[in-house]
Amino acid sequence: MGKVTGFQEFDRQLPQKLAPAERIKNYNEFESLYSDDELNHQSARCMDCGIPFCHSGCPLGNIIPEFNDAVYNKNWEEAYQVLASTNNFPEFTGRICPAPCESACVLGINKPPVAIEEIEKHIIEIAFQKNLVKPVAPLIKTGKKIAVVGSGPAGLAAAAQLSKAGHLVTVYERDDKIGGLLRYGIPDFKMEKWIIDRRLEIMEKDGVVFKTNTEIGKDIAADELVRNNDAVVLAGGSTIPRNLNIPGRELKGIHFAMDFLKQQNKRVSNTAFSAEGIVATGKDVIIIGGGDTGSDCVGTSNRQGAKSVKQFEVMMQPPVQRTQHMPWPTYPMVLKTTSSHEEGVDRYWGINTKEFLGDENGDLRAIKVTDVNWELDIIGRPMKFNEVEGSEREIPCQRIFLAMGFLNPQYEGMIESLGIEVDKQRGNVVAKEGVYRTNISKVFTAGDMRRGQSLVVWAISEGREAARKVDEFLMGYSTLESKDAVNQFEQVF
Numbered sequence: 001m002g003k004v005t006g007f008q009e010f011d012r013q014l015p016q017k018l019a020p021a022e023r024i025k026n027y028n029e030f031e032s033l034y035s036d037d038e039l040n041h042q043s044a045r046c047m048d049c050g051i052p053f054c055h056s057g058c059p060l061g062n063i064i065p066e067f068n069d070a071v072y073n074k075n076w077e078e079a080y081q082v083l084a085s086t087n088n089f090p091e092f093t094g095r096i097c098p099a100p101c102e103s104a105c106v107l108g109i110n111k112p113p114v115a116i117e118e119i120e121k122h123i124i125e126i127a128f129q130k131n132l133v134k135p136v137a138p139l140i141k142t143g144k145k146i147a148v149v150g151s152g153p154a155g156l157a158a159a160a161q162l163s164k165a166g167h168l169v170t171v172y173e174r175d176d177k178i179g180g181l182l183r184y185g186i187p188d189f190k191m192e193k194w195i196i197d198r199r200l201e202i203m204e205k206d207g208v209v210f211k212t213n214t215e216i217g218k219d220i221a222a223d224e225l226v227r228n229n230d231a232v233v234l235a236g237g238s239t240i241p242r243n244l245n246i247p248g249r250e251l252k253g254i255h256f257a258m259d260f261l262k263q264q265n266k267r268v269s270n271t272a273f274s275a276e277g278i279v280a281t282g283k284d285v286i287i288i289g290g291g292d293t294g295s296d297c298v299g300t301s302n303r304q305g306a307k308s309v310k311q312f313e314v315m316m317q318p319p320v321q322r323t324q325h326m327p328w329p330t331y332p333m334v335l336k337t338t339s340s341h342e343e344g345v346d347r348y349w350g351i352n353t354k355e356f357l358g359d360e361n362g363d364l365r366a367i368k369v370t371d372v373n374w375e376l377d378i379i380g381r382p383m384k385f386n387e388v389e390g391s392e393r394e395i396p397c398q399r400i401f402l403a404m405g406f407l408n409p410q411y412e413g414m415i416e417s418l419g420i421e422v423d424k425q426r427g428n429v430v431a432k433e434g435v436y437r438t439n440i441s442k443v444f445t446a447g448d449m450r451r452g453q454s455l456v457v458w459a460i461s462e463g464r465e466a467a468r469k470v471d472e473f474l475m476g477y478s479t480l481e482s483k484d485a486v487n488q489f490e491q492v493f
Helices: 036-044 064-072 076-084 090-096 116-129 153-164 194-205 222-227 257-268 292-304 414-418 456-475 485-492
Strands: 145-149 168-172 209-211 231-234 254-256 284-288 308-313 346-349 351-358 364-376 382-387 393-396 399-402 406-408 443-445
Touching: 036 064, 036 116, 064 076, 064 116, 076 116, 090 116, 090 194, 090 456, 145 153, 153 168, 153 194, 153 231, 153 456, 194 209, 222 414, 231 456, 254 257, 257 292, 257 399, 284 292, 292 308, 292 399, 308 351, 364 399, 443 456
Parallel strands: 145 168, 145 231, 168 209, 231 443, 254 399, 284 308, 284 399, 308 346
Antiparallel strands: 351 364, 364 382, 364 393
């Protein structure tokens, strides 16, 4: 390692943030970068642990100790090459990944873990500054044509890898701009959109063709797309949100979280939208759902000037630290306080929504709730809840945002017309992990469409792995990197 005693000498430090009162005035990112000395100290904390469990914690298999060593020694080209060998988009994961690698960090057993995510972000930003990020596609092409449907992280990762293998890749996106969830799901204050555009410029130089406002199964027949390409990768995500069908659901003022977030992202980018405007300005807002999407609604509501913001979660409040049922190096289900929570929100746990209440005009005026207690199994997992007698009450609100996750991909159009097999239990496209091929020979799938709602880092991983299988399908072998971090490192260096 760069400094054997670094983990003893330096404490974990994160970059400074603007104060909440300042950052909610706009939609810009608000975290600063490390100084040179701070970055050096944080990379020095990566210890000579022997077995780097961070590798297994990362869905991409990032080779973390090696790039930390390169950062400590200010060898930026090596740091970038090591990181880019497993991760196509460190600028995305360095900003919006929940960092399961840090949960698996050996130092994290008895000290705060290495700030892996921040170091990753710094590597890629320095690489762009030093002009180290360049096109990688070969000049001689294979002549094989591949269509990638969906331009979220899984689709972009698959396209980048297939282009690197020398194939002719076209990415189809039904929205007006490329990026999928990255563009219209992640708020700008977490990731500004020029970051996506910067990466798309590199991919276009690699020969990737992007076609927007094109829905497969509607604008282009799905069977025609399959017929005109040597392979197709479906990466449309899990887009059908979980609804809350209780009395009063038809009232005005109740919206799915992604509709709210997408509209605001379009406002920030001065992009027109046809739907009725959804705003929280001056309203008492309640967000139902305690995950990251709900947190994004908190941050967006505060920036729009909501009168008050509350966030409800039917589950009980998680513990602050690991319990005996969450041993290291597993990813712990502990209480998470995001930057949006820091900006102002009342969080409620163990609360069940019973009914939406409206006024004579059909507008939402309040929500009826009860408290609940959960019955747990022997290892602390929730099994079922019981309502607390006498806890029923009304809470005034004029906006509800449903952020309870996603069920499955959209079936109408592409999936139904192609006869793609769907899992009967979870509703996802059927394709075995490690194979990624659907029941249609030339059609592969990756990301949330296959595995269900998940993390951006998992989507990138799936896109990369699916690309390798497509390459093998077309060529009989593949020169694309495998997920095996050790073999990967030997291939690159």
